[in-house]
Amino acid sequence: MVEAGRREWVALGVLTLPVLLISVDMTVLGFALPYLSEDLAPTGAQQLWIVDSYGFLLAGLLITMGTLGDRIGRRRLLLAGAAAFGIASIIAAFSTSAPMLIAARALLGIGGATLMPSTLSLIRTVFTDDRQRRIAIAAWAAAFSGGMALGPVLGGWLLEHFWWGSVFLINVPVMVLLLVLGPILLPEARDPNPGRFDPLSAVLSLGAVLPVVYGIKKIAESGPDLLGVGAILLGFAVGVRFVNRQRRLADPMLDLDLFRDRRFSVSVGTNTLGVFALSSVFFLAPQYLQLVLGMSPVTAALWMLPATAAGVVSSLGAAQLATRFAVPHLIGVGLLTAAAGFLALTQVGVESGIAALVVGFVLVGAGVPLSEALTTDLAISTAPPRRAGAASGISETGFELGGALGVAVLGSVATAVYRAELPGTASAAARDTLGGAVATARQLPPAQAGELLGSAQQAFVHGMQVSAVLGAVLLAYTAVQAMLLLRTSREGYRGRHEQRCPARPTP
Structure with a gap:
């Protein structure tokens, strides 16, 4: 293993920039939506597609693009994605x-799907030392989580000074910088024996x-129905x-042996469940701050x-902590800290809940990213470089x-819970x-109006408290499971390719 020098750390800065922008793009659109809706006059269905087309294609293409990068070269895919994202x-x-914006958001999702796995896999290539790789992945994770919260603040500021298109235009200089510095600082890496690509x-x-x-999104918006469950x-x-x-397949696109x-x-499972809990906080907390405590979006x-x-x-x-303590224990501590944060959120009230919310949100915001940084490093380092x-x-x-x-x-x-507790006389x-x-x-x-608002706010807060209890139980279970299963795990990867022939170094 060779320790990274100044060039590699500068390359890490380049690799975190697109991750930061992708996560900003996930949350910034909510602020711009009222402005672009007034300008473009989308229908209700078009407005949903403006919001969702980005996330749908980003989620749907991550596995395909990650595998494609292994085949054609991860740097090549990253630069192609940067060009697509900028355009x-x-x-x-x-x-x-509205149709033009939907198409652009879809293309943004495709570009984002090429950028995300390419940045993470190139970190694995650039940083071969275990300690330095863990630091690099932690920086990658910090950029992602930071961008999700930066989106509302940045979006609010841009919309106070510019038109709604500015929330998209901020991506362009960063993508240009990536296209200029990427070929200079980033090495090319691919699977030396990828086999045939299977389009099906x-x-x-x-x-x-x-x-x-x-x-999932359909059920979240309108409750369980035939369309959502059927999908x-x-x-x-x-x-x-x-x-x-x-x-x-002799050469599968997804190596199930992983x-x-x-x-x-x-x-991977621990990371998924941690984000599961964290996303609910990002969903409910802004509504509480704005609709219960009456804050403006930027203040919230x-x-x-x-x-x-x-x-x-x-x-x-x-x-740094991983050099002094066992990683499974740190993952468990992170998730238990987040569980304590959810318990703090159960103390949020209608009149005076800001202190409990901030304490709970800080504990969740600290605990889940700690776990994510370590589980992401474990998942990437466990897989073979190819x-x-x-x-x-x-x-x-x-x-x-x-x-x-x-x-x-x-x-x-x-x-x-909100619907169950609201008086039956309330409107639909x-x-x-x-x-x-x-x-x-x-x-x-x-x-x-005062009676309706009082009932509605109390019902919402109660629903938020019930959700927080479930989140705390889920995170506590995930923490114990991760500590037990990871502590006793010693086996390594041995895929079909490694069984057929000796491993070859990845360029």
């Missing part, structure tokens, strides 16, 4: 119609992930077909920044699915969401 950002910024496997992987993500079942059916095909190593499978985003700072510090500190792209794609697909599931499940629990709009109740109250006489 799509310009198209999105200057879109003149790529189609099946997309057909497995897209319906599941769509179904999830369809995705599972296609997923079974995909797995069976991989087992028969999952035979408990360190890989447990790390600023109150969430302490949790972001805690996440960045814990992600970067994970590598399969780094595929392993990165799997890890990040778990991240995306965990985020979608967290909003759908814990968000739906909170919504169900008020019973649907707290935002609907606030809008309805504006049209009522003061006495009725």
